[in-house]
Amino acid sequence: MYKSLRALVCAAVLCIAFGAQAQNIGNAPYSRFGIGEYNYNTGNIRNAGMANTGVGAASSFQINTANPSLLFYNSTTSFEIGVGGEVKKLKAGSGSQVDGAANLSSVTFSVPLAKFWTTALSLRPYSNVAYDVRYTSNLTANDTVTTRYKGEGGITELYFGHGVKITKGLTIGASGSYLFGRITEESATSIRNAEIDKGLSFQEVAFSEKTKYSDLLFRVGANYRQKLKDKMFMSAGAVYTLKTDLSADRNTSFERRASFGNVIEDSLYTSTSESAVNIPSSFSAGVSIDNGSNLTFAADYVAQQWSGFRNFAGEQELADSYRASIGAEYTPDANSVGNYFERVTYRAGLYYGNTPYIRKGEQIKDKGVTAGFTMPFGRSTIYDMYQLNTALGYGVRGTTDNGLVQENYFKFDIGVTINSRWFIKRRLE
Template identity: 55%
Template structure:
């Protein structure tokens, strides 16, 4: 027990240190709106490889935070950590650029508390903001004077999750979770005027900067029912309802004069602060899955959240209705095979299609992708501990280049480690 326990502590410290840094995912222009680009993978790398399907597909060896009711199936202590990144091409009708980055995906520790009760704590991103947009034009009536407008944003919100799953009756489990949402988003807009007729004029940037801090609690309830149809045939139905909440928000704003290299020229001007709240709407996630009780799972899922009533601190509406449909499966040829390592690998695949909450130029931004993934057993494993290396990937497209919009073609990847350990069993022989 002690060797993996030391490993858990070291990994936790390293990942937490990484988590408190800015959550960048490469240039994402649509993260300019609302609370940024929302994290729609509520589970782990397993669910990411299955097209995001997770609320009805429990696992004994993977903590399922997508539906707290499924935590019940974790009968031994589980530590799960993952990192995620993406490489994307961002383009409009005339230009394109490539971006990429990686960061902490989640950090989860699941612990069984009794035969009918298991719990989990998790740290993961809730939203990400990272964009940089620029435009170049000329002043009316003075073509030798060029004006450069830039818009930048960074930061995001994090989530500390605490969930519980309970068995109520044969096949029926329920769960609930509380999350603390917190973080800071910084957004800036600036202008530079360069007049070629004045060669010795030092260029200056006029910047309007907003720094907004958010925090409050978010609550979820979940349920799952699994029924045996016949030998090696089970069906499960699961659902999660997230209650709406008002995030406390405090914004500090100011105008600044800076050099091209971002050095400040004097103190901030016209400083202002505003306190209020923004509403995170309720959401519903429901799914069905089929499994044979051993090595095959197939599932489908639907998620809906209506952001059309969301208003920023200025009272402006800038989001719309969102939904997502997913289909996924996983298969392990033979988890106990000794003649072939490849038979012990778990293979996953999936598809998802959805509408993001971003509405730009009167058009709803769609997102679609194909996913895949593997779980690779590490070492021989034993009654006391088992190690797994998890991977997932997705190739997809968000938005399009019509009507002045921006399209993002992306390749996302995730990699992580899951450690299953029996903490409270005393060994007779070391």
């Protein structure tokens, strides 16, 4: 057990040092708006395999931070680390592009402080920004103008949650998160003349905005679990996320660059300013039915009033969003000795919803299907249990109608969960 503990601590330190920079998601054009592409999976890889359901679906051996009240059910010390990636095909008009990236997705640690109380600490992305979009048009027969929009960075969430049992079946929870991160966005324009620029390099003028965000975010949650009949239980949970104002410090500048990105003249104009970005409240609800052993069905609904969002300039550029999802998991026989695959947990799910993005009068939709597995590995004992978690997903965001961009994406997550019993009184007989 102590070897496992040392490994956990070392891994956690390394991951926390690296995690705040793990924000790349490839080219995501719609992350240009708001604070980027919001991370819908506030749980873990188990939740991702079930289409991110989990607000009302607890697990004893997986840390479910989607609802802080469900942390109570983690009665052993647990550590999780995951890596996530995405490969996507972008389509607009007659053109297409394939892109992708992979990075650290989350690091989570939970520990029971008492029989009725468990706490958890997690580091994960809150939003991601990664886009590179170019537009070219003709000014005259020989002159063309190219405008490029590029952004990168994101906001990271350091989560600290608590789940407490109030009475039989009823648990409540709360969490406080520190949001922090930097988003860099720039637009550059260049004009080329087909006659003058033959064989010559050209120049562009770039306008850059570097914004640093930080503030606190709070959630409250509750869950009630009731036995319906023999080997059938129902749980219902809800989470409310309070609105918050992110402090924002921005540095803006103009630069003159050569065709290969080399800066010819910087600081043509620089300025600094301060503002606040309003993050609206959100509400999540979920229900699940399980047999108390190896089968669970879950359904979630989350809504956020992004129409109340205000960007750095105080402008409203998003719309109210929602996401509905259903998922299930099944373990044939967790105690099987002769067949390993009977000890594997299998998951699947479906989701559909409206994103906060509105372009050309149309709200961008997102839909997809997921699958996942948890595979035990190593030598499990009454003190330690090791699990390899995977989740896969295929989805479609947006449309090619009306000149918009459609993303066909394939997501994958892989990670490890270690459950360990730390606080056991030894007896010598």
